Amino acid sequence: MASVKSVALLSLSLLSQASAVKLLALNFAGQFYSLDLAFQSSTKASLKVVQNITACGVTPTWLHLDEETRTVYCIDESWLNEGLGSGNLSQWSVGPDFSKKDALTLTGSTDTEGNSVHGFTYGGPDGRSFIITSEYSPSTITTYKLPITSSTKALQKIEFTMAAPGPRPDRQDRPHPHSAFTDPTGDFLIVPDLGADLTRIFKINQKTGELTACPAIASLPGDGPRHGLFRKAGRALKYYSLNEVSSSVGVYDVTYPDHSYGSNESCLSLKLTQTLSNYGPNVPLGNVTVKSAEIRTVGNFLYASNRNDTTFGFEQDSIAIFKIGTDGKLQFQELTNAHGYYPRSFSFNEAGTYAAIAGQTTANIAIVKRDAKTGKLGPLVTNLVLPPRGTYGGEDGVSNVIWVE
Ligand SMILES: *[C@@H]1O[C@H](CO)[C@@H](O)[C@H](O)[C@H]1NC(C)=O
């Protein structure tokens, strides 16, 4: 029989494991980091590198975590056409004890045609039987069956075209699908296309993972949609689009098929109802020197990161905070300090009490507190630089940060 003392020790160690907070981050230079976040108080913490692995291809850009199976997929942006070597898609298992240097284990990888900027799992009986990636310059989305093995080949590849460049020809020279993710039912995939000013929609065949195009939804000309998310507002469902080129958020009503109409009766549809600048109500959309990047919601607040606005001083960009009304409409609140330059990625912990913000060019992870009542961010709790630093306007520096809890 276990002694009282050993039971007490065991529960103590379980407690410290359970309360340990971990993060994963990527540097475009090919570094995959696991990080250990330890709190001394609610406003003071230390962030340390546990693992620093040279992995995920030449230009790793995005991490997708399947929380239930603790599998993380690493997406690589490199591309033969840019002389960087073919792309890489890798699959990692996340061990239970993250303080160990072997917590991250490679469980599969394959080379790809490259230039993927995002990945997301979907479909099948478990909702995680396939993965879709979005290729920025080749203008494609590509699907793969999971798990990834060295013999994995693309299942389906869909290439987009458009007749003429968009209103911002420097950014909108051709279609640029920037992400692909499921709606709340898991029956559809949403694909924001920055180049074509479209939110593309696909119906999923759950058995085969095959995608069928639904009618695409136009954004405002020059919006350049990049990422998006769904959120419930009362009994209604809203879709929020992060528009990179116009630095704004678009709010859309969501309609599901009611099976009573003729054509495309089986498709989800979106209707734009509101567009707000990430810089406040009186700021015109589409400032050419800035570009927004990421969108997140926690509670009744929506957050959108802004790159290259240096609102808070030298290499200090901003995050816009919006309040979400009970009807799902947005109201601009304020800009808050991102504590880094080019905040390409940021995410919240599960409790919504802290944000991790990845300054791309400054190659830093800033941890800031979040006030649940006001939605405000700050103060800065800790900051860690993950070398190497990026160059101005370059596809380098820290590309992604996520929490693993
Ligand atoms: C892809 O990345 C994995 C994980 O870093 C690596 O083991 C593998 O060799 C890479 N594959 C190619 C073709 O570069």
Ligand SMILES: *[C@@H]1O[C@H](CO)[C@@H](O)[C@H](O)[C@H]1NC(C)=O
């Ligand atoms: C929906 O309509 C488009 C044309 O707008 C067509 O190409 C597509 O096959 C239809 N999709 C479905 C699921 O019926």
Ligand SMILES: *[C@@H]1O[C@H](CO)[C@@H](O)[C@H](O)[C@H]1NC(C)=O
């Ligand atoms: C564009 O944004 C930059 C950075 O915030 C600012 O300095 C400039 O005044 C803005 N230009 C316009 C036309 O709004």
Ligand SMILES: *[C@@H]1O[C@H](CO)[C@@H](O)[C@H](O)[C@H]1NC(C)=O
């Ligand atoms: C991680 O490894 C890379 C490559 O060796 C190196 O450049 C970088 O400084 C390391 N990061 C840290 C935090 O030590």
Ligand SMILES: *[C@@H]1O[C@H](CO)[C@@H](O)[C@H](O)[C@H]1NC(C)=O
């Ligand atoms: C950042 O903004 C400045 C003006 O504030 C502009 O000169 C520069 O081209 C912009 N850089 C990038 C990479 O967008």
